[in-house]
Amino acid sequence: MQNDRRVLDLNRRQGKSCRLFYSDDPVKIIRARGQYLFDEAGTQYLDCISNVQHVGHCHPHITEAAAAQMDLLNTNTRFLHDNIVMYAERLAATLPEKLCVFYFVNSGSEANDLALRLAQQYTQHEDVIVLDHAYHGHLKSLIDISPYKFRKLTGQKEWAPLPDTYRGLYGADLPDPGQAYADAVKDLIEQVQSKGRKIAAFFAESLPSVGGQVILPNGYSAKVAEYVHSAGGVFVADEVQSGFGRVGTHFWAFQLQGEHFCPDILTMGKPMGNGHPLACVVTTPEIASAFTANGVEYFNTFGGNPVSCAIGLAVLDVIEKEDLRGNAIKVGAVLKELFRGLHSKHEIVGDVRGVGLFVGLELVTDRKLKTPATNTAAYVVKRLKEDHIVVSTDGPWDNVLKFKPPMCFSVENAEQVAQSIDRILTGRKCDVWTSTTTGFNLVFNPPQTRYQDHEP
Numbered sequence: 001m002q003n004d005r006r007v008l009d010l011n012r013r014q015g016k017s018c019r020l021f022y023s024d025d026p027v028k029i030i031r032a033r034g035q036y037l038f039d040e041a042g043t044q045y046l047d048c049i050s051n052v053q054h055v056g057h058c059h060p061h062i063t064e065a066a067a068a069q070m071d072l073l074n075t076n077t078r079f080l081h082d083n084i085v086m087y088a089e090r091l092a093a094t095l096p097e098k099l100c101v102f103y104f105v106n107s108g109s110e111a112n113d114l115a116l117r118l119a120q121q122y123t124q125h126e127d128v129i130v131l132d133h134a135y136h137g138h139l140k141s142l143i144d145i146s147p148y149k150f151r152k153l154t155g156q157k158e159w160a161p162l163p164d165t166y167r168g169l170y171g172a173d174l175p176d177p178g179q180a181y182a183d184a185v186k187d188l189i190e191q192v193q194s195k196g197r198k199i200a201a202f203f204a205e206s207l208p209s210v211g212g213q214v215i216l217p218n219g220y221s222a223k224v225a226e227y228v229h230s231a232g233g234v235f236v237a238d239e240v241q242s243g244f245g246r247v248g249t250h251f252w253a254f255q256l257q258g259e260h261f262c263p264d265i266l267t268m269g270k271p272m273g274n275g276h277p278l279a280c281v282v283t284t285p286e287i288a289s290a291f292t293a294n295g296v297e298y299f300n301t302f303g304g305n306p307v308s309c310a311i312g313l314a315v316l317d318v319i320e321k322e323d324l325r326g327n328a329i330k331v332g333a334v335l336k337e338l339f340r341g342l343h344s345k346h347e348i349v350g351d352v353r354g355v356g357l358f359v360g361l362e363l364v365t366d367r368k369l370k371t372p373a374t375n376t377a378a379y380v381v382k383r384l385k386e387d388h389i390v391v392s393t394d395g396p397w398d399n400v401l402k403f404k405p406p407m408c409f410s411v412e413n414a415e416q417v418a419q420s421i422d423r424i425l426t427g428r429k430c431d432v433w434t435s436t437t438t439g440f441n442l443v444f445n446p447p448q449t450r451y452q453d454h455e456p
């Protein structure tokens with residue numbers, strides 16, 4: 001009742017296109033620590049999706065660094081300040097040598113918008129190739145390159161197939177799916193060129209996330225880069241979600257594609273400030289020089305200010321001091337192993353994939369046909385909430401349960417999640433069946449029916 005009132009108040013004051021998690025029974029979180037969220041009643045929820053609060057919610061080292069710098073000075077990049085230099089140096093140390101010129105901004109969208117400008121200025125070309133179901137941000141320029149959004153709007157666009165070896169055009173059973181998917185990009189380049197247009201950039205997440213926690217096949221990025229370069233374009237890697245050690249073995253997800261691959265422009269955001277709005281574009285001296293040559297100043301009021309950079313430095317400190325990459329390797333492996341157990345036990349689990357603490361569990365009603373179990377995925381999310389576990393779905397059919405928790409997620413947390421999902425999927429006491437109109441109904445004194453799903 002109290003919550004209904006709050007939703008009404010919110011809807012009066014905030015545009016209705018802004019949506020809530022669990023919109024039919026939203027949660028009011030009032031504090032958080034590490035991987036845990038707490039509501040007004042003090043109920044603790046395990047957070048499996050806040051990849052922004054990368055080193056843990058409200059980490060004391062970050063709070064202290066922010067407060068100390070706020071107490072001292074906060075200006076902008078038109079004054080000299082050591083923080084921005086130290087921060088750029090620390091980030092440069094994580095990157096290949098050629099990525100060494102930084103532009104600090106406030107959000108992933110700003111970073112991608114600037115990346116687009118850099119690419120178009122450098123190449124003097126216009127067109128951009130993106131992956132199916134990609135999302136690169138909410139600015140007009142980025143809705144234009146985000147099939148995830150623009151497909152719902154009018155206007156014809158083209159995109160390359162999502163290199164998803166589970167349900168995509170080319171499966172993992174092919175000898176070289178990376179080459180096959182890269183060749184699809186080559187075909188698209190040729191199509192675009194045959195219409196007299198020119199490629200400025202290929203834009204892709206290093207691990208497509210809204211696409212359904214997809215892992216790019218080996219060799220894909222290097223081959224695509226080769227094709228894009230020969231068309232005079234540049235390769236932009238969007239690591240707004242996947243960067244800062246989430247994959248464990250490497251600091252950047254693009255590095256999973258091998259040492260010889262390096263994007264020309266890399267964008268970063270979400271985890272960078274652990275919740276503080278901090279994002280960045282890094283590129284090569286050649287691309288940066290072309291951008292300078294247009295004679296237009298780039299000024300960003302808040303980008304790279306001393307407080308933001310102090311926070312960014314503190315995030316890097318925590319990743320190192322608490323060995324969060326090591327933790328991502330260890331806990332990610334346990335999570336995947338437990339999920340593989342669920343795959344063996346439950347027909348509805350079609351695929352388990354992931355690297356480090358970037359993991360997806362894809363639900364299907366038919367393993368052969370790979371029919372997306374969209375309704376069951378939504379049902380599992382609801383039931384997990386009752387177990388005080390916050391999870392959400394992704395992928396073109398919203399049938400992939402996604403796991404991108406704060407990097408302090410523990411083995412015990414992984415076990416709790418897997419046990420809970422197991423119980424829900426085993427739930428022959430299952431309290432869900434399909435209704436032709438609404439998808440599913442929840443029944444609290446259920447008959448002994450099995451869960452069902454149907455094609456969306």
Ligand SMILES: Cc1ncc(COP(=O)(O)O)c(C=O)c1O
Binds near residue numbers: 137138238240270
């Ligand atoms: C891959 C990717 N790129 C860019 C963005 C846009 O970032 P922001 O919401 O900080 O503008 C997002 C946001 O969800 C994203 O997931």
